[in-house]
Amino acid sequence: MTLRRLSRRDLLRSLAAILAAAALRPALAADWEVEAPAVRGIREYLERVIGGRKMALDFRGVSPANDELFRIQINADQLFPVASCFKAWLALYYFLYTPAQAWEIGEFTPVYRTVVVSDNLATGLVLADVAGRAPGAGNAIEKFNDFLRLTVGMANGLHTWNWPGSPTVGLSDPRFAPSPARQVRFYDGAYAVDNAFTAADLGRGYDFLLRGARFAPSPELRAAIQATRALLAIPAPRYRSPIERAAMGSYWGKDGVLPAEDIATGRVVNDAGVVAGRANDYIIAFMAAGESESTAINVLREVIGQIDIYESATAQATTALRKDEL
Secondary structure, eight states: OOOOOOOHHHHHHHHHHHHHHHHHSOTTOOSOSSOOHHHHHHHHHHHHHHTTSSEEEEEEEEOTTSOEEEEEEESTTSOEEOTTTTHHHHHHHHHHHSOGGGOOOSTTSHHHHHHHSOOHHHHHHHHHHHHTTSSSSSOHHHHHHHHIIIIIOOSOOOSBOOOTTOTTTTOBOGGGOOBTTBOEEETTEEEOOSSEEOHHHHHHHHHHHHHHHHHOSSHHHHHHHHHHHHHHTSOOTTOOOHHHHHOOSOEEEEEEEEOGGGOTTOOEEEEEEEEEOSSSEEEEEEEEBSSOHHHHHHHHHHHHHHHHHHHHHHHHHHHHHHHHHO
């Protein structure tokens, strides 16, 4: 048996096939059997950047046709404090289970204040309000968590929302209580955290918001997704999220920051959302605990910097293939 040496054309065809296979791969696939060279290089680089830091990342590329191009996950299944990031899907919960003619989204309404200015009391008001209309049994925390799990597809949920004055004070979901099996674990120890999610949860949640309207089984869900995205795109007054500070350009999403004195893990710097590239959209779900804000933003700059690298690499491969076929 003789081995045939691959020509330049064959190599380019192989690269194009790998990229096409990645684009057509199902969105729920957790592992990639074939990793495009450009994606492998980005993943290896970001693994070095994050290194042993207490950070997690779920980074996905999505084409204009709504195909998932790649998924890079680093510590993405590790629990982290979620802070306020979950509020993005509280807006979706509100819009889905509130009749459209009754939507109240002015700047002083609870759902607006929950998402745009991250008002914690307003968050409790929305949880309690929608629970009266959402289907199923359970208290306001449990109903919201059922929505996250069964509709959005997340694995985790809130344990409590005990903000002073909130109608949810005293309510809890025992499924997500801190326990030996549900701790935030780092190399320096384990921490009992009340509301812990993973970067994969947030990545899945933004995948639902970015691509879900295409597959939504009802016009009500499609309308709720569009209304949520519009709310998430409103910038907060006098405040820029970590992703907004790390990148210029289009972004919609929700961050969550906690000072070190408020949580045993140390300062929490989370941000998740959708960033537009030249050719595609990119989901970034980033979580950090016990790291400085400047370090977190520098790492986000490195992640966002890979968007141009990916788009340049894929554009060059496509151009080279076309030239070779002439």
